[in-house]
Amino acid sequence: MEIYIVVIKDFFKSNGIDYAMPVDLNQNSFVYSSPAKALNKLNNLAYNQKDVADCTLVLDEPTLRIFSYNGEHGRRRVMEIVKKAIID
DSSP states (O other), X not given: OEEEEEEEEEEEEETTEXXXXXXXXXXXXXXXXXXXXXXXXXXHHHHHHHHHSSEEEEEEETTEEEEEETTSTTOEEEEEEEEEEOOO
16 A cells, blocks of 8 residues: 655755754645546645745646745755655
């Protein structure tokens, strides 16, 4: 069985070092049994991100969206679909 996880990850730079913020699994990941449902969630999240935050979409691929925050150098948000196989 395969599952599809939509994950939101945030990154930022400080003093020339690139950091990843921890992923809050209760709020920043969504699990689906079909790729269509996962893609729908990813598209909704990306649409809301552009609508709410002052950011620019810098990479738009079928299962990956990367946003760069306009007012904060080095800060970006990655939204992606990760496919995992579950062994019964």
